[in-house]
Amino acid sequence: MAQAGSFDLNDDSVAVVIGSGAGGGTVASQLAQRGINVVCLEAGARLARTDIVNDEATMFPRITWMDERIGEEDAVKDFPLWTCKTVGGTTMHWTAACPRLSAHETRARSTYGNVAGANLADWPIAYDELSAWYTRAEQLMGVAGTNGIPRMPENNNFKVLAAGARAIGMRDMDTNNMAINVTPRDGRAGCLQTGFCTTGCVVGAKWSTFHAELPKAELTGHLEIRPQSMATRIVTDDSGKVTAVEYLDAAGQRRTQRAAFVCVAGNVVETARILLNSRNDQFPNGLANSSDQVGRNYMRHIYAGVIGVMPGKVGMYKGAQCAGIVKDDMRHDPSRGFVGGLQYHIVPFSPSTMINYGPTGWGSDVADMMERYDYMAGTLVLGEDLPESDNRITLHPTRRDQHGLPVPVVRYKLHPNTIAMREYGRKRVHEMYTALGAEQIIDMQNLPSTHNMGVARMGDDPATSVCNPYGQTHDIANLFVSDGSLFPSAGCANPTLTIVALALRQADYIAGQRATGAL
Amino acid sequence: MSRISRRGFIVRGSIVAGGSGMLAVPAPVLRAAQVAAAGLSAGAPATLEQIVYDIFPHSGLRRSVYTHVVDTLLAQAADDTALRALLEQGIAQLDAAAGATPWRDLARQQRLKILDAISKDAFFQRVRVAATSIYGDPEVWQRIGYPGSSIEHGGYLNRGFGDIDWLP
Ligand SMILES: Cc1cc2nc3c(=O)[nH]c(=O)nc-3n(C[C@H](O)[C@H](O)[C@H](O)COP(=O)(O)OP(=O)(O)OC[C@H]3O[C@@H](n4cnc5c(N)ncnc54)[C@H](O)[C@@H]3O)c2cc1C
Ligand code: SF4
Numbered sequence: 001m002a003q004a005g006s007f008d009l010n011d012d013s014v015a016v017v018i019g020s021g022a023g024g025g026t027v028a029s030q031l032a033q034r035g036i037n038v039v040c041l042e043a044g045a046r047l048a049r050t051d052i053v054n055d056e057a058t059m060f061p062r063i064t065w066m067d068e069r070i071g072e073e074d075a076v077k078d079f080p081l082w083t084c085k086t087v088g089g090t091t092m093h094w095t096a097a098c099p100r101l102s103a104h105e106t107r108a109r110s111t112y113g114n115v116a117g118a119n120l121a122d123w124p125i126a127y128d129e130l131s132a133w134y135t136r137a138e139q140l141m142g143v144a145g146t147n148g149i150p151r152m153p154e155n156n157n158f159k160v161l162a163a164g165a166r167a168i169g170m171r172d173m174d175t176n177n178m179a180i181n182v183t184p185r186d187g188r189a190g191c192l193q194t195g196f197c198t199t200g201c202v203v204g205a206k207w208s209t210f211h212a213e214l215p216k217a218e219l220t221g222h223l224e225i226r227p228q229s230m231a232t233r234i235v236t237d238d239s240g241k242v243t244a245v246e247y248l249d250a251a252g253q254r255r256t257q258r259a260a261f262v263c264v265a266g267n268v269v270e271t272a273r274i275l276l277n278s279r280n281d282q283f284p285n286g287l288a289n290s291s292d293q294v295g296r297n298y299m300r301h302i303y304a305g306v307i308g309v310m311p312g313k314v315g316m317y318k319g320a321q322c323a324g325i326v327k328d329d330m331r332h333d334p335s336r337g338f339v340g341g342l343q344y345h346i347v348p349f350s351p352s353t354m355i356n357y358g359p360t361g362w363g364s365d366v367a368d369m370m371e372r373y374d375y376m377a378g379t380l381v382l383g384e385d386l387p388e389s390d391n392r393i394t395l396h397p398t399r400r401d402q403h404g405l406p407v408p409v410v411r412y413k414l415h416p417n418t419i420a421m422r423e424y425g426r427k428r429v430h431e432m433y434t435a436l437g438a439e440q441i442i443d444m445q446n447l448p449s450t451h452n453m454g455v456a457r458m459g460d461d462p463a464t465s466v467c468n469p470y471g472q473t474h475d476i477a478n479l480f481v482s483d484g485s486l487f488p489s490a491g492c493a494n495p496t497l498t499i500v501a502l503a504l505r506q507a508d509y510i511a512g513q514r515a516t517g518a519l
Numbered sequence: 520m521s522r523i524s525r526r527g528f529i530v531r532g533s534i535v536a537g538g539s540g541m542l543a544v545p546a547p548v549l550r551a552a553q554v555a556a557a558g559l560s561a562g563a564p565a566t567l568e569q570i571v572y573d574i575f576p577h578s579g580l581r582r583s584v585y586t587h588v589v590d591t592l593l594a595q596a597a598d599d600t601a602l603r604a605l606l607e608q609g610i611a612q613l614d615a616a617a618g619a620t621p622w623r624d625l626a627r628q629q630r631l632k633i634l635d636a637i638s639k640d641a642f643f644q645r646v647r648v649a650a651t652s653i654y655g656d657p658e659v660w661q662r663i664g665y666p667g668s669s670i671e672h673g674g675y676l677n678r679g680f681g682d683i684d685w686l687p
C-alpha cells in the first residue's frame with residue numbers, strides 16, 4: 001500500500017513548501033502528484049477527522065492562529081487577522097464561496113485610472129489564460145454551480161437576501177459558486193446542510209486541503225507533511241540561491257531541511273514575515289525584496305456585516321454558511337462615487353459571534369434583540385479595496401513571539417474609496433431588509449481580516465513587483481510565493497479560487513522548469 | 520478602535536475549554552475556594568453575578584447560566600493580580616455610588632443608572648466580555664432559538680431546510 005513520503009533533512013533534492021492551506025496544500029499536492037518529492041512544513045498540528053465537531057466555539061481554539069499579531073490604524077488591534085494554524089490551514093475555517101475575479105478587476109490600473117493614494121497595477125496574466133486555470137481549479141475543487149456541477153439548494157438566509165434584493169430592483173443572484181459537494185464526489189460525501197462550515201465540516205463535503213488535496217498527495221509517497229513545524233528562516237548561499245529552510249519542530253528543536261527550491265504560502269502576513277525576517281548580508285532588506293515591495297500593498301477587502309431582525313423566522317444557521325450571492329453591484333460604475341465593485345453574500349453568525357461582533361451595548365435592549373436570534377438574517381458586504389504602499393506588514397523592532405520571531409505589525413488604513421463603497425453597500429442591505437419589513441437592523445463591527453492579499457505582488461517589472469507571473473521571485477529563481485500575496489489587486493471575489501488557480505499554474509510551470517533542468 | 524480583541528477570543532475559547540472540567544467540582548466548594556484564591560470580598564460573587572445579569576438580562580433561565588460566568592472570571596482572577604484589582608475596585612466603586620446599601624441590593628432602575636455611569640470603564644467592559652460567554656451556553660441557545668450542533672440529527676438537509684414561509 002502506498003504511504004506518505006519521509007525525507008531526510010539533508011536531502012537537497014526535495015521541494016519545501018511552507019504552509020498547508022489553500023496555496024501551499026495545493027502546490028504541494030500537485031508537485032507530489034507529478035513525482036516531485038515535497039516536504040510540507042506546517043506550523044499547526046494535524047487533527048484527526050474525529051477532532052472536528054459541529055460547534056464553532058469548540059473548534060475555534062483548536063484551529064485558530066493565536067500567535068501575537070499587532071494591528072494598526074483600521075486593522076483590529078490585537079487580532080487583525082482571522083486565519084488558521086493547523087494542517088489544512090484556513091481551508092478548515094473557510095466557507096467555500098468561489099466566485100471568479102471579473103476581467104476588469106484584473107486590469108485595475110487600466111480600468112480605474114490613477115486613484116490618489118492607491119498603487120494600482122494590472123495583472124500580468126491575460127484574462128483568457130486565467131480563465132482556463134479557473135476552470136481547472138473549479139474542477140479540482142468540485143465547485144457547485146460551475147462546469148455542469150449542480151448548484152447548491154437555496155437556504156432560508158439566501159431566500160431572504162434574494163427577496164430583499166429583488167424588492168429594491170436587483171436581478172442577478174444565485175446560490176453562489178461553492179466548493180461544496182452537493183452530492184458525493186471525489187471520494188468525499190455530499191453536504192448535509194449542517195451549518196457553520198467554519199467548524200471544518202465534519203462531513204467532509206466542503207473542499208479543504210485537509211479533506212481533499214493532502215490525503216490524495218500522500219498516497220503518491222512523494223509528500224511528507226510535517227505538522228507543528230514552524231519555519232523561521234529561509235537560508236541562501238553565496239550564489240544567492242535558496243538552499244534550506246530552518247524550522248522549529250514540535251519539541252521546539254531547531255532543524256534545517258535542505259531544499260532544491262522553496263514555495264512560501266503562509267497566508268500573506270506570515271509570508272511577508274518570513275521573507276523579511278530571512279534577511280542576511282546579501283539580502284539586507286529581506287529575501288526577494290530588491291523592489292522594496294515585500295510587505296507592501298496589503299489588501300483585505302472591505303467587510304461589513306449587516307443583520308436584519310425579520311418579521312418571521314429565518315434560522316440563518318440552517319445550511320451552508322455562504323451559499324448565496326447578489327451580484328448586481330459587482331460591476332465597476334464610478335457614478336456610485338467609488339471605483340470597483342462589491343458583492344452581497346449571505347453569512348450567518350453564531351450567537352457567540354453575534355454578541356462579540358454585533359451590538360456594543362448592554363441591557364434589556366441587547367438581550368431582547370438576542371432573543372430574536374431565530375428571526376435574524378445576515379449578509380456580508382464584500383468589496384474591492386485598493387493596494388496602497390503604506391498598508392503593509394512590517395516586523396516589530398523589539399517584540400518577539402514565543403518562537404523568538406519578531407511579531408508582525410499589520411498596518412491597514414481604509415482608503416476614502418473603500419469607506420465610500422462600504423457605506424454604499426451597507427445602505428443597500430438596509431434597504432433590502434427594510435423592504436421586507438425588518439424590525440431592527442444591526443451593523444456588525446469591524447471584523448478581523450479573513451481575506452489577505454498583496455505583499456509580494458506579481459508583475460513583469462522587477463523594479464515594481466516581487467514575483468513574476470508564475471509566482472517565482474524576480475531576485476531568487478528557486479524561491480516561489482504560492483498564496484494571495486501575489487495578487488496585484490484584490491477585486492471583490494473571495495480570493496481562494498484564484499489562489500488555487502495560481503497554485504495549479506505555478507505547479508505546472510515548476511514541473512516544466514524541472515523537466516528542462518532550469519530548476 | 521474595536522472592542523473585539525484577541526483576548527476576547529481567548530477568553531471565549533478558554534471558557535468553552537475549561538467549562539466542562541470545572542463543572543465536575545461542586546459549585547459552592549469551588550466558589551469559596553476561588554473567592555479566597557482571588558482575594559476578593561465574600562460578597563463579590565453575588566455582586567458580579569448581578570452585574571452579569573444586568574448586562575444581558577434573560578428572565579427565567581437557571582441561575583447557573585450566570586454563576587458560571589462569575590466562576591470563570593474568578594478562576595482567571597486567581598492568577599491575574601491586575602484582573603483581581605480591577606474587579607475589587609469596580610465593585611467598591613459601585614457600592615460607593617450606591618451609598619448605604621450595597622449596589623446589588625438596590626432596585627433595578629437605580630442599579631442600572633449606576634452601571635450606566637461606569638459602562639465605559641475598563642471594569643465594566645471586562646465583565647461584559649466575560650458575560651458574552653452566556654451566548655455559548657446551550658441553555659441560552661435553546662432560549663433564543665439556536666439548536667446548536669446539528670450533525671447528530673443529520674444536519675438540516677431533510678429537516679426544515681429552506682422552509683421559510685412568510686416571504687412575499
Ligand atoms: C472564517 C473564514 C471564512 C472564509 N471564507 C472564504 C470563502 O468563502 N471563500 C474564499 O475564497 N475564501 C474564504 N476565506 C479565506 C481563505 O480561507 C483563504 O483565502 C485561504 O485559506 C488562504 O490560503 P493560504 O494558503 O494563503 O493560507 P492558509 O490557508 O491560511 O494556510 C497557511 C498555512 O501556513 C501555515 N504557516 C504560516 N506560517 C508558517 C510558518 N512560518 N511555518 C509553517 N507553517 C506556516 C499556517 O499555519 C497555515 O496552516 C475565509 C477565511 C476565514 C477565516
Ligand atoms: S453545511 Fe455542508 S459543507 Fe458546510 S459544514 Fe455542513 S455539511 Fe459541510
